[in-house]
Amino acid sequence: MNTPIIIGSRGSDLALWQANHVKNKLKTLGFEAQIKIIKTQGDRIQDLSFDKLEGKGFFTKEIEQQLLSKEIDLAVHSHKDLETASPKGLMVAAVPERESPSELLILRRTSVDQSQKFGILKNATVGTSSARRKNQLLAFRPDIKLKDLRGNVPTRIAKLRQGNYDAIMLAKAGVTRLNLDLDDLHVVELNPAEFIPAPAQGALALQIRQGDNLLADLLKQLSDVLSLETTQIERKVLNLFEGGCQLPLGVYAEKEGDQFRLWASHANSWEEMPKRICISGTKETLAQQAVDLLKKKSSPKRIFISRDLHKDHFIQRLCSHQGCTLTAVAQIEVEYIKSSFPQADWVFFSSANSAISYFEQADASGNRKYAAIGEATAEIVNKYRNCDFVGSGFPNEVGKSFSKQIGSAKVCFPVSSSSKKTVQSYLRQDQVIDVIAYRTKAAGKPIPESDYYLFTSPSNVDAFLNANEIPDRSKVVAIGPSTRSRLEELGFNPIQAKRPSLLAMVEETFNDPSET
Numbered sequence: 001m002n003t004p005i006i007i008g009s010r011g012s013d014l015a016l017w018q019a020n021h022v023k024n025k026l027k028t029l030g031f032e033a034q035i036k037i038i039k040t041q042g043d044r045i046q047d048l049s050f051d052k053l054e055g056k057g058f059f060t061k062e063i064e065q066q067l068l069s070k071e072i073d074l075a076v077h078s079h080k081d082l083e084t085a086s087p088k089g090l091m092v093a094a095v096p097e098r099e100s101p102s103e104l105l106i107l108r109r110t111s112v113d114q115s116q117k118f119g120i121l122k123n124a125t126v127g128t129s130s131a132r133r134k135n136q137l138l139a140f141r142p143d144i145k146l147k148d149l150r151g152n153v154p155t156r157i158a159k160l161r162q163g164n165y166d167a168i169m170l171a172k173a174g175v176t177r178l179n180l181d182l183d184d185l186h187v188v189e190l191n192p193a194e195f196i197p198a199p200a201q202g203a204l205a206l207q208i209r210q211g212d213n214l215l216a217d218l219l220k221q222l223s224d225v226l227s228l229e230t231t232q233i234e235r236k237v238l239n240l241f242e243g244g245c246q247l248p249l250g251v252y253a254e255k256e257g258d259q260f261r262l263w264a265s266h267a268n269s270w271e272e273m274p275k276r277i278c279i280s281g282t283k284e285t286l287a288q289q290a291v292d293l294l295k296k297k298s299s300p301k302r303i304f305i306s307r308d309l310h311k312d313h314f315i316q317r318l319c320s321h322q323g324c325t326l327t328a329v330a331q332i333e334v335e336y337i338k339s340s341f342p343q344a345d346w347v348f349f350s351s352a353n354s355a356i357s358y359f360e361q362a363d364a365s366g367n368r369k370y371a372a373i374g375e376a377t378a379e380i381v382n383k384y385r386n387c388d389f390v391g392s393g394f395p396n397e398v399g400k401s402f403s404k405q406i407g408s409a410k411v412c413f414p415v416s417s418s419s420k421k422t423v424q425s426y427l428r429q430d431q432v433i434d435v436i437a438y439r440t441k442a443a444g445k446p447i448p449e450s451d452y453y454l455f456t457s458p459s460n461v462d463a464f465l466n467a468n469e470i471p472d473r474s475k476v477v478a479i480g481p482s483t484r485s486r487l488e489e490l491g492f493n494p495i496q497a498k499r500p501s502l503l504a505m506v507e508e509t510f511n512d513p514s515e516t
Contacts, residue, residue: 001073001214004032008063008072011037012152014174018204019076021177025096025222036072038063042081064090067209074215075207079200079231084239086207093216094206094223095231099173101202101252103133103195105188106157106175111166112186114382117141117314119188124166127159133169135248135270136195140314153178160185173202191375191392193278193499196250196265199234203227226255229283233260236287241266248274253286261498262286266294273321278498278507293511298323303509304450306331306460307502315502322510327450331463333443336360337417339435345409346371346388348402348423350395352380354414357437359384371411373398373423374500391423394480394500399426406431416440418459420482442466450474452509455494456502458486465490477508 005026009019016035023033042058059081066072068089079095086092105118105126113121117140120126127149128134134146147165149156153174160168161184172189175182206219234251241249250265259280267274277293279286301324309316309328319326334353341347341362348371349355355377358364364385371389372378381387389405391398403426413424414437424432440459444467453470454477455461461483470476476494478484479501487494497504 001212001218004034005074005215006072007033007035008038008066008075009035010040010059010063013178014153015076015078017177018078022074022076022096022204022206022222026218029218029221031218033074036066038066038072064207067207070209073208073212074219077205077207079203079205079235080198082200082205082207084235089210090207091210091216092205093208094219095228096204096206096222097224098227098231099176099202101197102172102192103190103197104170104172104175105167105190106160106170106182107167107186107188108160108163108165109184109186114379114386117379118190119186119382120144120167127156127165127168130169130198131246131248131270132198132250132265135267135272135274136250136265137169138271139265139274139318140195142312142317154180157182157185171197171201192252193263194375194501194503196252196263196276199238199249199251200231203231230254230260233262233283233287237262237264237290240287240291248272251290256280260286262290264290264294273317275322276318276507277511278504279511298510300324301452301509302448302450303327303452303454303506304329304447305454305502305505306456306464309502315506318503319506324509327447329445329447331442331444331460331467332440332457334438334440336438337436339414339437341412341414341435342433344368344412344433346406346411348411348413349373349377349381350413350415350419350423352377353416353438355380355384358414371402376501395420395422396426396481399423403427414438422482444468452477454502454505454509455479455483455487456505458483461486461490475509477505479505 007019007023009015019035026033040059040062060077063075064087067075111121111124112119123143125145125147126137127147129148129150137144149168153170156168208215230253233253237251241247248267248270253260253262260283261280263278265274265276275294277290279289281289303319303324304327307328308330316326336357341358346369350373369388370381370385372381372387373391375390378387378390389402399422402423410431412433414435417436417439442463444463447468452475456479476487476492478487478494478496484494484496495508497508
């Protein structure tokens, strides 16, 4: 093994941070290293988007050539830039612990509209050169205008500040690693299970020559098992599609007990509506299973969901693209109750209706903070005031994280007359002020027979069954634990969505393993 170890890297701020990060890790193991800067095709060509460039490995080939010719000993890559098969004679020896794979949507403050999906104003201009990002952005927000964006991370942010864009999209990992100050901008972190990142986004790949066994053994000490496993699954999907970074493909995997859960979004071109899946399986079979589902022609399904959705809603368009007929009709009516809301440090909203009732009645001035149980409720809260806490996961998970954040603060909970009060159970009794803000009443409406019945609350279940029956052959999906429990009490065997969202519920119908 050569000493010092020569590390090959691109010359951008982010690439050099990554190379120096590995250099410092090697130093802690007692080995000196030097960095050699190498310019790649992706660095030289700045006026074209990635989907217009020919070939793959835009940011890696020149570095790999110097590795093969023994001008360098180790290449440090952003893992998502690497081709899925290393050139003959090279290998990925280690994948260090992965940074967050999430995307950041970074907006000029004058371009923020919290009433819109992702907080971007209508018809905004968003900068990205990624076919995958373009594809998913247009799927969620078909009104936006896309404009190519190239350059290193600081350059892209500078172009946003100069007013060339209303918003830009960047990987969170790069912004975090460079410790950039974005206080003058509005930053939205996107859930990777909703806006699906590139395969291996946020991970580094340490590439060496095959047969360099001493260096391989050394680098194993820098590798992280979970990061290696999840990136291998994600990149196997990319490999089976024979695609590079110009392919509109998002893949994200998480460990789930003894198995893995995978989310994927794929389209043949970025202008098309993508096909989405969310499946579980073993690391050996999951990638092939995902590709088979993504390539398979969707079978027509009839889906009912107990929520009113306008005809242009993302869920409506997604179902239509995947060959489904969606009936979206709420089975309850809401009656808002005239209420007095006492002063508190926080106001916590467990539903969109609780937020509407509160803000239409209460004095929302002052320094109190606002919390929402999830992203959908936060979208309503943000129409009135900035939401300071947005829960992630099911109510018990939200209760735990919210209690840690607020300490001993007092919290007002505008609730329905039938609230389960799950989040409140994680706070001390003297912290909680419950106020009945609305009640629901059954308004069960006849629904055409469906293959899948998706329920968003226990009250919707009861109201629906007052006016309808569920055929034995049909399947039932619950948004969360309380809805699942009510269905089980009534003798059903529901599927519980993996996240408490409409998208997660619908994804359960796309991925039914019993279909042939």
